[in-house]
């Protein structure tokens with residue numbers, strides 16, 4: 001499988017895994033069955049409400065803190081379990097949780113970041129499924145600033161693994177040309193060993 005990154009990580013784009021009918025079916029089901037909420041985040045000390053909506057699901061009520069907000073995982077829905085199985089069969093990896101994002105149109109996107117929160121398995125694979133509007137997706141190397149771009153199609157799978165999160169940022173740029181919604185699912189592995197046992201250490 002082709003690696004989109006030239007060095008310091010592995011990103012595989014599997015293309016359209018689902019046919020358009022199936023992908024549209026999942027899009028509609030996810031739209032109506034997921035507990036979509038506007039995220040509250042603290043950016044530069046200011047509490048903001050994100051325009052995009054998000055949700056967090058998993059095997060057990062994992063707590064996950066990102067953008068300064070903690071969420072508790074909801075139990076899998078039928079569709080999420082079916083999609084998790086598809087990702088696991090394709091990649092040979094396993095996942096125990098899923099972060100979902102709903103972008104209503106091209107005004108909504110996601111800023112440069114990497115997914116390496118302390119709850120996430122170090123160098124664990126992240127499987128990203130996309131539904132609805134096709135959007136550009138960018139990677140930027142943290143030191144060389146080299147950029148890599150790809151297109152996330154309806155019903156497609158992208159996998160980020162190895163040292164990708166250590167060395168590369170990624171972003172979903174906004175686009176004035178897009179007037180329809182997109183749903184993204186990122187299946188992840190949360191380390192449950194320290195969940196509930198140890199309180200989150202304070203960061204200074």
Ligand SMILES: O=C(O)CCC(=O)C(=O)O
Pocket residue numbers: 099101110115128137152170172184186
């Ligand atoms: O919407 C996407 O394709 C990416 C979302 C993402 O990077 C994330 O949820 O961490």
Ligand SMILES: [Fe+2]
Pocket residue numbers: 113114115170
């Ligand atoms: Fe991400």
